[in-house]
Amino acid sequence: MKIYRLQKIGSIDDLELCEEPTPQPGPGEVLVNIKATSLNFRDLAIVYGWSPFPLEKGRVQLSDAAGVVEAVGPGVTRFAVGDRVANNFAPGWYAGPFREHAPQYGGQLDGWMAEYRTIDQNELVAIPDSISFEDAATLPCAAVAGWNAVAGVGPQHRVLTLGTGGVSLFALQFAKARGAHVIATTSSNEKAERLRALGADQIINYAENPNWGEQVKALAGGRGVDRVVEVGGPGTFAQSLKAVALGGQISMVGVLSEGEMPSYMDMFLSFARFQTIATGNRQDLEDVIATVAQNEIRPVIDSRFTFNDGKAAFEHFGKRNVFGKVLITNFG
Structure with a gap:
């Protein structure tokens, strides 16, 4: 599979498109075929080293994604192959108030700038057919x-x-x-x-x-x-x-x-x-998805880039003259 890694912190030029083996889900995990991701200001802060949180070089970037469950590991009960899903922004925070600074996507954990990703089933939420993968990929951070x-x-x-x-x-x-x-x-x-x-x-x-x-x-x-x-x-x-x-x-x-x-x-x-506002938890994301569906709210999309043009998406977003969300899509 294709995957982007930030090999050094400090420049968009250090986002490297690599090829790695497609991972296989372990116990309690699912494999997601990632269809769309979106950028947030935090992604620029990580790439340029502005983030106040610990950063590790070599990490996969982006915290927001939507896609299809491609495979499930032993013991998975929340999802089945073919389910449409989006990820929870804050790993491990499922409900209740914000209590701790846990590892984050792109900083201390690999994010979603890849064609596939394995993830614990509890880090995902279902998305209805009425919400496109592109729209769903804008929701975990900014919408919540x-x-x-x-x-x-x-x-x-x-x-x-x-x-x-x-x-x-x-x-x-x-x-x-x-x-x-x-x-x-x-x-x-x-x-x-x-x-x-x-x-x-x-x-x-x-x-x-x-x-x-x-x-x-x-x-x-x-x-x-x-x-x-x-x-x-x-x-x-x-x-x-x-x-x-x-x-x-x-x-x-x-x-x-x-x-x-x-x-x-x-x-x-x-x-x-x-x-x-510490973004929000998985329950908040589920509430957002229900509200977006029931009120037919359409997330505002500024622009779309293909997966192979991932660096260009960062460059465009970095100019800070956007109206809405910048997407990276992968429907190939």
């Missing part, structure tokens, strides 16, 4: 993070999403499915139209309005929003703090930009809740 970032949101709430990356677009779609009012930011008028088509009620161009936090508060009736899906980190946090309502929540999902964080007193006087 977006899902948990807007947990508890309802029709009485106002939500702010930042930019047009995978987490933000999923959060927008899930918030709208729950009846919330969504304000979104972008730096492009073209992207603004696409956000509006996804259901965003109001849109702010942050390039034209650097003090967009105050504008968000004004659009939210002067009170501010009940939930901020904060993906930028230090570079956007001060404005998110201006945008959030007293007693609201800032869901801290990512760190995409640098900047100066607000003071402790500024954070204290907001009376907001600051909730770090």
